[in-house]
Amino acid sequence: MKQKIIFLSITILLAxxxxxxxxxxxxxxxxxxxxxxPMHPTVKSNSxxxxxxxxxxxxxxxxxxxEHAQQAGNFITIEKQQQQLAGIKTDTVKFQNxxxxxxxxxxxxxxxxxxxxxxxRVKGRLDxxxxxxxxxxxxxxxxxxxxxxxxxxxxxxxxxILSEKKKIGNTENKLLDDMLSxxxxxxxxxxxxEKQIEELEKNKSASQQIIFYAQTEGYVTEILxxxxxxxxxxxxxxxxxxxNQVWIDAQVYSNEIEKISGSSSFQIFSETYxxxxxxxxxxxxxxxVEDGRKVQLLRLRIDNTKNKLIPGMMVYVSPKQNSKPVLxxxxxxxxxEKMKTVWVMAxxxxxxxxMVKTGAENKFWIxxxxxxxxxxxxxxxxxxxxxxxxxxxxxxxxxxEH
Numbered sequence: 001m002k003q004k005i006i007f008l009s010i011t012i013l014l015a016x017x018x019x020x021x022x023x024x025x026x027x028x029x030x031x032x033x034x035x036x037x038p039m040h041p042t043v044k045s046n047s048x049x050x051x052x053x054x055x056x057x058x059x060x061x062x063x064x065x066x067e068h069a070q071q072a073g074n075f076i077t078i079e080k081q082q083q084q085l086a087g088i089k090t091d092t093v094k095f096q097n098x099x100x101x102x103x104x105x106x107x108x109x110x111x112x113x114x115x116x117x118x119x120x121r122v123k124g125r126l127d128x129x130x131x132x133x134x135x136x137x138x139x140x141x142x143x144x145x146x147x148x149x150x151x152x153x154x155x156x157x158x159x160x161i162l163s164e165k166k167k168i169g170n171t172e173n174k175l176l177d178d179m180l181s182x183x184x185x186x187x188x189x190x191x192x193x194e195k196q197i198e199e200l201e202k203n204k205s206a207s208q209q210i211i212f213y214a215q216t217e218g219y220v221t222e223i224l225x226x227x228x229x230x231x232x233x234x235x236x237x238x239x240x241x242x243x244n245q246v247w248i249d250a251q252v253y254s255n256e257i258e259k260i261s262g263s264s265s266f267q268i269f270s271e272t273y274x275x276x277x278x279x280x281x282x283x284x285x286x287x288x289v290e291d292g293r294k295v296q297l298l299r300l301r302i303d304n305t306k307n308k309l310i311p312g313m314m315v316y317v318s319p320k321q322n323s324k325p326v327l328x329x330x331x332x333x334x335x336x337e338k339m340k341t342v343w344v345m346a347x348x349x350x351x352x353x354x355m356v357k358t359g360a361e362n363k364f365w366i367x368x369x370x371x372x373x374x375x376x377x378x379x380x381x382x383x384x385x386x387x388x389x390x391x392x393x394x395x396x397x398x399x400x401e402h
Contacts, residue, residue: 035060036391059392074353075346076390083349088382090345091333093372095325097267097277098365103316104298106250106268108309111301114242116216120231121191124149127209129227131238136220138240145237146211152190156206159183163201218242243307248280250317252296265320266300270313274330274364278302278309279320316363328365333378334358335387342372343379343386351379351386 035058037043037051049058078088120126128146131138138144162180166173187197191212200206218240225237248268268278280300300317302309309315335341339355346352356371372378379386 033060074390074394075350076353076386076393077350078386078389079349083382086382086385088386089380090377091330091380093327093329093368093374093376093378095374096328096365097325098328098360098362098367103318103362104250104252106248106298106300106315106317108311108313108315109247109249110221110241110243110311111245111247114218114245115221116218116240116242117236118144118214118238118240120145120147120233120235120237121212122147122149122152122210123233124152124231126225126227126229126231126237128211129223129225129237131220131223134220134223138214138217138220140214140217142214143211144214146209147231148209152187152210153206153208155183155186155190156200159187159197159200160204160206164204214240216240216242243310244303244305246302246304246309246311247283248298248300248302248315248317250298250300252298267318267320268300268302268315269364270309270315271364272313273308276308278304280317326360326367327372327374328367329372329378330380331361331364331366333380333383334366335383337387343383344372345377345379353387353390 035045035048037054037056037058040051040053043051043053043058045058048060050056051058078086124147126145127148130143130145159180162176162183166176166180184197187200188194192200192210193213196210219242220238221241222239223237224239225231225235231237248266264282266280266282268280269276280302282298283301284297284299286297298317329342333342334356335343340358341353341355343351344354354371357369359367359369361367
């Protein structure tokens with residue numbers, strides 16, 4: 001009897017274990033869990049291991065039902081915090097002039113006509129220099145230097161004496177008026193402003209240290225003196241350069257001359273500001289010989305009112321063409337996988353993968369012939385990360401290739 005009970009108990013335990021194993025296998029099958037290679041998503045395995053292609057460790061993937069399961073196309077939801085961590089950046093689909101890729105390299109240079117020299121107006125000792133480092137920007141009216149000048153100090157006293165005589169005089173004195181006017185003009189020729197002369201007359205005291213102000217504006221490119229130095233009238237102190245107009249210097253070799261032959265107007269753009277297209281006018285062309293090859297030296301002048309182009313910056317130059325703007329996106333937005341695709345921001349945290357057909361392109365922009373509309377937002381940085389996240393969440397087999 002006892003043996004029968006033991007045998008019955010063992011039979012029940014084995015049956016329960018078999019049911020549990022069966023349920024677990026069924027649950028694992030229904031969950032859709034598998035292992036795949038992050039570099040080769042077509043590789044699938046029911047158990048951990050290594051990729052047969054690249055030998056990387058397989059990653060566990062659990063298929064998840066998402067809110068876009070019933071929609072056609074590839075969708076993925078990424079929270080804002082995850083987007084920031086992934087460095088995802090976007091741009092708008094818009095019409096853009098695509099300059100051909102066959103361009104000439106050029107360098108931004110200072111326009112010598114925009115260089116201004118500030119020199120000493122009087123002979124004396126340079127007591128204070130308000131600008132001490134190159135690269136500073138000086139606005140018109142900013143103080144530049146303060147100087148002590150015996151000649152200027154004596155002329156100030158003369159003006160005050162004549163001004164005081166004019167005030168206490170009871171009758172008109174033409175000679176005194178002429179002398180006062182001449183004294184004032186002398187101070188103005190020394191570089192004093194009307195406001196400084198009014199202050200001098202108001203204070204009734206000559207100042208031993210006179211401040212001189214900038215009559216123009218620009219960036220300081222060279223400082224030629226130091227505080228405490230004695231200077232002569234006309235001594236060069238500082239050089240200023242305005243960047244609202246700059247030169248573009250380019251060298252064109254013999255095999256490139258045909259591209260610019262007969263052109264007097266050019267388009268210029270830079271990697272730093274790819275959205276900005278400048279128009280340059282040819283001001284100088286000179287053939288020369290360099291390393292045994294004929295070289296055409298080009299100098300273009302362009303308006304740089306926003307001061308974005310800095311001397312030394314590399315730019316691209318192309319003869320101006322009468323081309324119509326085309327619908328385009330930054331080149332980094334287009335993924336070259338089995339087909340050309342982009343990730344479009346459908347909603348705030350939702351992205352849709354879309355196939356596109358492209359046309360003309362250059363280093364920065366690519367024309368979109370179909371698949372996108374003007375005003376849509378596309379991912380320009382982090383698109384490959386979104387694709388990888390989509391594969392890991394939904395599996396390579398879930399992608400809609402259409």
